[in-house]
Amino acid sequence: MVRKALFLDSRSAQFVAMLYFCGMDALQNTKLGLKLPTDPRWVNLAEMDLAEILSDHAYCEQKATTACITLIQAYPDRTELVEALAPVVTEEWGHFRMVIAELKKRNLELGRQRKDMYVNALLAFQHKGGTRDEVLLERLLTCALIEARSAERFRLLSLHCSDHALRGWYHKFMVSEAGHYRMFLDLAELYFGKEPVWKRWQEFLQHEAEIMLQLDVRGDRMH
Numbered sequence: 001m002v003r004k005a006l007f008l009d010s011r012s013a014q015f016v017a018m019l020y021f022c023g024m025d026a027l028q029n030t031k032l033g034l035k036l037p038t039d040p041r042w043v044n045l046a047e048m049d050l051a052e053i054l055s056d057h058a059y060c061e062q063k064a065t066t067a068c069i070t071l072i073q074a075y076p077d078r079t080e081l082v083e084a085l086a087p088v089v090t091e092e093w094g095h096f097r098m099v100i101a102e103l104k105k106r107n108l109e110l111g112r113q114r115k116d117m118y119v120n121a122l123l124a125f126q127h128k129g130g131t132r133d134e135v136l137l138e139r140l141l142t143c144a145l146i147e148a149r150s151a152e153r154f155r156l157l158s159l160h161c162s163d164h165a166l167r168g169w170y171h172k173f174m175v176s177e178a179g180h181y182r183m184f185l186d187l188a189e190l191y192f193g194k195e196p197v198w199k200r201w202q203e204f205l206q207h208e209a210e211i212m213l214q215l216d217v218r219g220d221r222m223h
C-alpha cells in the first residue's frame with residue numbers, strides 16, 4: 001500500500017493536493033498540515049518583482065533536484081527510495097526548466113542564488129550525529145516540509161496572482177509539490193513506521209511555524 005502511494009500519477013497528485021488543502025488529510029487522518037499559514041501580504045510582495053521571485057523559484061527547483069540526487073547517492077541500498085526519487089529528479093529539473101522558460105518569455109534574466117534562510121533554519125533543526133538511518137529520517141522530513149510549504153505558497157500564487165496567465169502555471173507546481181510532500185512522508189513511514197514518524201513530524205511542523213514567524217515576509221523569496 002505504501003509503495004503504491006509513493007508513485008503518484010498526476011490525477012492522484014491532484015487528489016492529494018485537494019485533500020491537503022481542504023485540511024482533511026484522509027490518507028493519514030492525522031494533522032499533517034502546516035501549523036501557520038503564509039502571511040497574506042506575501043503574494044502582493046512576490047509579484048512586485050517577477051525576476052526576483054522567479055529566480056528564487058528556479059533555485060528552489062534546482063535544490064529540490066539536488067536533494068533527490070544526494071539522497072539516492074547516500075542511500076543506494078534503499079530500493080524504494082531510489083525508485084521513488086529517480087523520476088522526481090527529472091520532474092524537479094523539468095520545473096527548473098519551466099521557470100527558466102518563463103523568465104525568457106518575459107525577457108527577464110536568472111539572478112544569482114541568495115542565502116536560503118528558511119532551508120538553513122530547517123537544516124539546523126535536524127538531529128546531528130545520529131546513525132545513518134536517523135539521518136535519513138531527518139532528511140526525509142525536511143524534504144517533506146519544504147515541499148509542503150512550497151505547495152502552500154504555489155497555491156496562494158495560483159489563486160491570487162494578479163497576472164492571470166501565471167495562475168494556471170503556478171497551479172501545476174502546487175499539485176506536483178503536494179505529491180512530493182506525500183511521497184517523502186510515505187518513504188519515512190515505510191522505513192521508520194507511522195508512530196515515530198508522526199512524533200518527529202509534529203516537532204518539525206512546530207519548529208517550522210516558529211521559523212516562519214521569525215523570518216521577514218519577503219517578496220523576493222519563495223519561503
Ligand SMILES: [Fe+2]
Nearest residue numbers: 061064092095
Ligand atoms: Fe518542483
Ligand SMILES: [Fe+2]
Nearest residue numbers: 064147177180
Ligand atoms: Fe518538489
